[in-house]
Amino acid sequence: MSKGIAENSENYQPGLSIDCVIFGFHDNQLKVLLIKTPYEDKWSLPGGFVPLDQDIDTAAVTVLNDRTGIEGIFLRQFATFGRVKRNDKHFEEVVLEHFKIPEKARKWFTQRFVTIGYYALVDFLKAIPQKETSGESIEWIDHKEVPELILDHKEILDKALQTLRIELNLMPIGYNLLPEKFTMPELQKLYETILDKKLDRRNFLRKINNIGILNKLEEKKSNVAHKAPNLYVFDKEKYDEVLKNGLNQGW
């Protein structure tokens, strides 16, 4: 949430915000990009508002690009949150006080907000967390060690992860979360981390191979302890095709 909006709030869709759950993968951890708010001892999801002349998807892309410094990100809307009590009088007061919002602009911040949740999958190494103001800090945090969040942001984060888990069965992932070349154990670890469940190495290999989106390289990973694993890349064309048509048909 930026302060600048106080000056030209009439250019934004009233009472509507965007919140992004940005996932990255590093050190065998599923990480979430979170912002330490300057006005309270809590963290928040990166978010923003919707300019009147922008699609909501575009507004979400903007948040994402601004916060990670990279473009062409995997981004998906997953839910909209609009309980009345998600708006918190105490929170509003703290924010208004901290940013010293002038009286006439307070109406913007004290109105009821509905927020649209997006989740994104990004390459941890390519994304460089960007501060918006000097007062805040922005960090990758292990999804298992998320601190206290403002408002209903914990609920939003949980729903994003739940959605990601379900969509893991409907589409391939990894292209957006892993570096270009990666090993099978790395890909497996990604799945295990998201699902919070151990998978059998050999069955995983067979199943992921059957999807037909991987190309095995001749190359092997170097500088590793023990036996060097093969390197793989995604076959982007087939990957996109499966992404479009879906995996399990079911019926």
Added chain:
Amino acid sequence: MSKGIAENSENYQPGLSIDCVIFGFHDNQLKVLLIKTPYEDKWSLPGGFVPLDQDIDTAAVTVLNDRTGIEGIFLRQFATFGRVKRNDKHFEEVVLEHFKIPEKARKWFTQRFVTIGYYALVDFLKAIPQKETSGESIEWIDHKEVPELILDHKEILDKALQTLRIELNLMPIGYNLLPEKFTMPELQKLYETILDKKLDRRNFLRKINNIGILNKLEEKKSNVAHKAPNLYVFDKEKYDEVLKNGLNQGW
């Protein structure tokens, strides 16, 4: 969209609406509840606005109850639509003209709207379509014969059906769309209609039975041509359990 809102628009969340895709099943057809608008030769999804003191889910439930006359409906938020160009100047003018909205209230109708889509599954025979104004008419229409809809309502409807198809693999359905007692061919026809695909009778029986949510009755359907089929009921307890835990695990 009601006219009454023009008088007290300050009690509603600005620029936000709810649209409901209400599905029913009858005569082997998947039907959608649509409203013939009085102001244009097009149809629309039943919708409404969000009172400032109501959760968005509650606002959706209200639309649904008002339009079908029944409660305890299966209702699920599936997406939010917020392209800039979904707002249509020509459409606004027609609506303003038709309802003779006074000048000072026009601002409400000409603002940019973002709409939250919900889909509902209801028992066709129990739901009684309710008009809101005398000028409009409300009807069940076969989803394959949907007439031209206002704004982006066709896109919303399509997305609802697409979501329903995907969720068919993740949860059981039917409890909300069929009468209490039903036959296996009826249930199968429901699946076939939603998926727009023929299924093998015998494989369908086996698969649906394996889910373990059906109780077979001694009773048989009467007054039917040819061999009388068995009647079934859902085991509500097991049904709700599967609904909660999901079907296909995948990984």
Added chain:
DNA sequence: GTACATTGCGTCATAATAACACATTAAGCG
């Protein structure tokens, strides 16, 4: 009664999944 459409219940071949065995590779270390 017979023809016919539909239902109930079964089989069989194939594919997908879960559980597990064993050889291979490279680093660390005496």
Added chain:
DNA sequence: CGCTTAATGTGTTATTATGACGCAATGTAC
């Protein structure tokens, strides 16, 4: 160097799920 260790690569097997059918039973129409 040879041994240990901890990973990886490549299988096998039993079980289960799925897809494609066969056939007898039932109730209506004639």
